[in-house]
Amino acid sequence: MAKSKSVFFCQQCGYESAKWMGQCPACREWNTFTEEPVLISAAGSKARAAGAAKASPKAISEISGDDVIRISTGIGELDRVLGGGFVPGSLILVGGDPGIGKSTLLLQVCRNLSSENKNVLYISGEESLTQIRLRAERIGEFTDSLKLLCETDLGVIEECITASKPSCVIIDSIQTMSSADISSSPGSVSQVRESTNILLRIAKTLGITIFIVGHVTKEGTVAGPRVLEHMVDTVLYFEGDRHASYRILRGVKNRFGSTNEIGVFEMSGSGLSEVENASAYMLDGRPEGASGSVVVCSMEGTRPILLEIQALITRTSFGMPRRQATGADYNRVNLLMAVLERRTGLKLADCDAYVNLTGGIRISEPALDLGMAMAIASGFKNRPVDPHTVVFGEVGLSGEVRSVTQVEARVKEAARLGFETCIIPSGNASKLKEIKDIKLIGVSSLEDCIQLIG
Ligand code: TYD
Ligand code: MG
Numbered sequence: 001m002a003k004s005k006s007v008f009f010c011q012q013c014g015y016e017s018a019k020w021m022g023q024c025p026a027c028r029e030w031n032t033f034t035e036e037p038v039l040i041s042a043a044g045s046k047a048r049a050a051g052a053a054k055a056s057p058k059a060i061s062e063i064s065g066d067d068v069i070r071i072s073t074g075i076g077e078l079d080r081v082l083g084g085g086f087v088p089g090s091l092i093l094v095g096g097d098p099g100i101g102k103s104t105l106l107l108q109v110c111r112n113l114s115s116e117n118k119n120v121l122y123i124s125g126e127e128s129l130t131q132i133r134l135r136a137e138r139i140g141e142f143t144d145s146l147k148l149l150c151e152t153d154l155g156v157i158e159e160c161i162t163a164s165k166p167s168c169v170i171i172d173s174i175q176t177m178s179s180a181d182i183s184s185s186p187g188s189v190s191q192v193r194e195s196t197n198i199l200l201r202i203a204k205t206l207g208i209t210i211f212i213v214g215h216v217t218k219e220g221t222v223a224g225p226r227v228l229e230h231m232v233d234t235v236l237y238f239e240g241d242r243h244a245s246y247r248i249l250r251g252v253k254n255r256f257g258s259t260n261e262i263g264v265f266e267m268s269g270s271g272l273s274e275v276e277n278a279s280a281y282m283l284d285g286r287p288e289g290a291s292g293s294v295v296v297c298s299m300e301g302t303r304p305i306l307l308e309i310q311a312l313i314t315r316t317s318f319g320m321p322r323r324q325a326t327g328a329d330y331n332r333v334n335l336l337m338a339v340l341e342r343r344t345g346l347k348l349a350d351c352d353a354y355v356n357l358t359g360g361i362r363i364s365e366p367a368l369d370l371g372m373a374m375a376i377a378s379g380f381k382n383r384p385v386d387p388h389t390v391v392f393g394e395v396g397l398s399g400e401v402r403s404v405t406q407v408e409a410r411v412k413e414a415a416r417l418g419f420e421t422c423i424i425p426s427g428n429a430s431k432l433k434e435i436k437d438i439k440l441i442g443v444s445s446l447e448d449c450i451q452l453i454g
Contacts, residue, residue: 083257
């Protein structure tokens with residue numbers, strides 16, 4: 001006998017509670033609890049008992065690791081974020097703001113897989129077949145091994161997948177899917193959770209890779225949020241300014257590879273194209289000889305990327321100085337300004353500061369500290385930093401410059417793009433061998449570094 005009860009979920013963070021609450025104790029949002037029925041099936045515990053009898057643990061040496069095969073999506077940047085292609089039977093969540101290009105990217109994956117005669121099923125709950133067809137025409141040629149389906153009922157979807165056994169399925173989007181077993185509306189926490197559970201079971205039992213599209217709320221989490229992230233194998237997020245043409249795909253969780261790899265794409269008239277030389281792309285249009293502009297180097301997984309930090313420092317016309325950070329961590333900007341004021345004597349307390357990491361990318365790596373401090377100092381003094389210089393290093397609270405990792409890769413990237421000088425932590429400089437075509441300057445304190453501006 002199925003017994004029904006209901007619980008309350010916070011629609012913001014997925015917190016579960018037996019009673020209604022005005023404020024969510026987890027995310028502190030007000031008025032986010034809604035009642036959702038939960039179905040408890042008596043058959044579940046019996047099935048569990050039967051499963052326990054069959055379960056037989058294996059020694060770790062009995063399990064071979066060689067049988068993990070990876071299938072290329074045909075998009076190099078996506079493969080890189082996935083750790084070299086996707087693993088059959090995995091569940092992959094692609095999140096991002098509406099309109100950022102999730103459906104476009106996955107349709108391109110479908111095109112590549114179908115051109116290798118792999119069967120792919122694209123299930124959309126958002127668009128009509130004609131709309132998908134129109135988009136596909138912009139992207140390129142498709143073969144008939146791609147099948148389209150407009151459906152939102154997971155029971156029907158499950159039957160369809162079981163009958164056709166495609167090698168890859170796209171679910172666009174999880175917020176539109178619903179299971180008939182649960183009476184709450186599509187997009188609610190319990191529906192999203194149940195739908196993902198069903199898809200997880202399909203993926204694992206049939207060995208089919210399922211890509212799930214998830215929309216992101218304005219707070220930056222997938223709606224019906226954390227509940228989804230822990231169930232899937234891989235979580236990818238699309239970032240970037242919707243009005244600019246570049247898009248950054250970031251791996252947040254990956255059970256089959258490393259996270260923190262990023263893929264850079266550009267939205268063009270015929271879908272998303274890959275940007276291989278990300279540094280050149282990020283530095284495009286950089287003003288030369290402007291004060292407050294510094295080139296830094298950040299490691300994104302295994303790849304170094306050069307970026308420009310801009311700082312505009314002006315005397316405040318209000319009582320409270322205004323501080324703003326775009327792309328960089330706001331608290332880090334405040335902290336660096338305090339360190340600069342205390343340790344190098346720059347009078348920043350009554351200045352407005354606007355710090356911007358150009359390219360719409362969001363990075364909080366500590367190696368950006370030194371470049372950020374230098375941009376602020378350069379902006380304050382209104383003296384430019386040599387435009388052929390790359391700066392990186394972590395700054396401590398005493399104004400000391402601390403070593404960072406993977407220095408050689410960073411310096412080589414700077415040399416590759418034609419930079420002439422690298423200002424790096426002295427702790428790193430002493431260990432580093434000479435690198436062709438680039439001069440290294442080791443600094444041990446923020447004060448030394450600021451003096452280089454003049
Ligand atoms: P879409 O992939 O539908 O975004 P999502 O699924 O994440 O909501 O659409 C991305 C945007 O890109 C859309 O506003 C139209 C635009 N676009 C192009 O500029 N060029 C193209 O070739 C395509 C297919 C879309
Ligand atoms: Mg879409």
